[in-house]
Amino acid sequence: MMRLRTLLIAVTVALSSSASAQTVPLVADLSNHLVAITTGFTGTDVLLFGATDGPGDVVIVVKGPAEDVTVRRKERFGPIWANNDEVKLRDVPAFYRVASNRDPEEFTSERIRQRYQIGLDNLRLTFGDPQLEADTRGEYRDAVIRLNESRDHYSREVKRVSLLANRLFRTQLHFPANVPTGTYFVEIYLFRNGDVASAEIVPLSISKIGVGAEIYDFAHNLAPLYGLLAIALAVLAGWGAEAAFRRT
């Protein structure tokens, strides 16, 4: 709660100071800097809004926390399929979304899109083994993107950003029920003449809150005690059930 309040104060200060300084070409903020995953969490929307100092195109890139992943490939062994090769990738964003007021390909070059990692095809993935062959890299790269797309952590679709009078913009960022937790960075780019005129990064924290979070922390930090409690709970439940059985 304290953290939220200080954050709010910081945001208000940042907004008021940017309003007084007329030269800032881009300001943006989120309706909510903290997404709480509670027991009843089924996904949520966060409003991103901002203003520019004149005409231009707005591109928003949402990146989840970077994590190291292992990808495995199944191969045929006799009649059955089993995991065989494995490849490690470093700093893969756990979540990825793009939004823009129009298709970025209409106003940016491929080089620019690659530099700012706009679009899934331009996402930079680092392989743990630098000697890996290019073909294999390509296959695993496609696999990482495909697997993340299938569980809705990545999306190829460019979400709509609404522009108002060439100055105000807004968009809804959607986070599904299975959204990974951690610190997210929402990058906002203002494009003019095919290049970035201004940029801003807004952090967003997605974390488990409430009973679910307590249980998760408990299970990981005090694992032996958690195990004992789980057993005690089961014994009690079993005994209670038997007692109920006997009566009826």
Added chain:
Amino acid sequence: MQIYLPIAEMSVNIVLILGMGGMVGMLSGLFGVGGGFLMTPLLIFIGVPPAVAVGTEANQIVASSVSGVLAHWRRGNVDLRMGLVLTVGGFVGSGLGVALFSLLRQLGQIELVISLSYVVFLGVIGGLMFYESVSVIVRQRRAPAGRSSSARGPGRHTWIHGLPFKMRFRKSKLYISALLPLGVGFVVGILAAIMGVGGGFVMVPAMIYLLGMPTQVVIGTSLFQIIFVTANTTFLQATVNQTVDVVLALLLLIGGVIGAQIGARLGAQLKGEQLRVLLALIVLGVCLKLAFDLVVTPTEPFSFGGAVE
């Protein structure tokens, strides 16, 4: 209505989980089996990570065995001495099983080993059960009056009786080597840890045919040792792999308790052999589905590794 499972890290429908607990609980009430061998694959089918399914199911079996053993204890159908010897073997086995589980998880082969173990055990047990109950039904059709009970006398003398460390188990009316129940407990303990089952479906036949225990003490004694082995598995899975989801376990429990009540009442009105044919068909169905998934060319050959630390 959705609920977020904190350890499985996914949202599930409460009604679906309660319903699954209820269905499997009903089957266990109906057939007198633990149901872990059905629940773990079911959980995996709905998208619960296999490691979490196995760890959580062990936790649920603790509860169902406790309520089962209390009833048997009151009727004096638990051989405490035999149960304790089995438990010692089971502790060692489940400890080894959890370590093996952890290793296989790191190697990325845990899903394969879980599936393969299920295919083998469900196939063998479902097949035997089907054969046995169908032949009983056929025999009854041929000679409806005669109800013969084939007595398994202790007359046969095999290598089993030559083993050292003999112990007397009064309630089971046995004088056999302690190595035998130790070995049975050990093997079942490994299975319990890797497959997320109590192991009753392996334990019960082993006790009857291998140890030669009288049938009336078999279920109670097997349940007695299952409590300790699954409690040990729960503890170790929680400590080593952090894969026990208490929220999921609790939901399954509630469904299971209600289901078991319904099942027990339904079971009293149905014929034993027909029930067993039905159970055999369910077991074989699960086995075939798992075997099919192993053999068919996967639509997505790639997958994310489980152990991201």
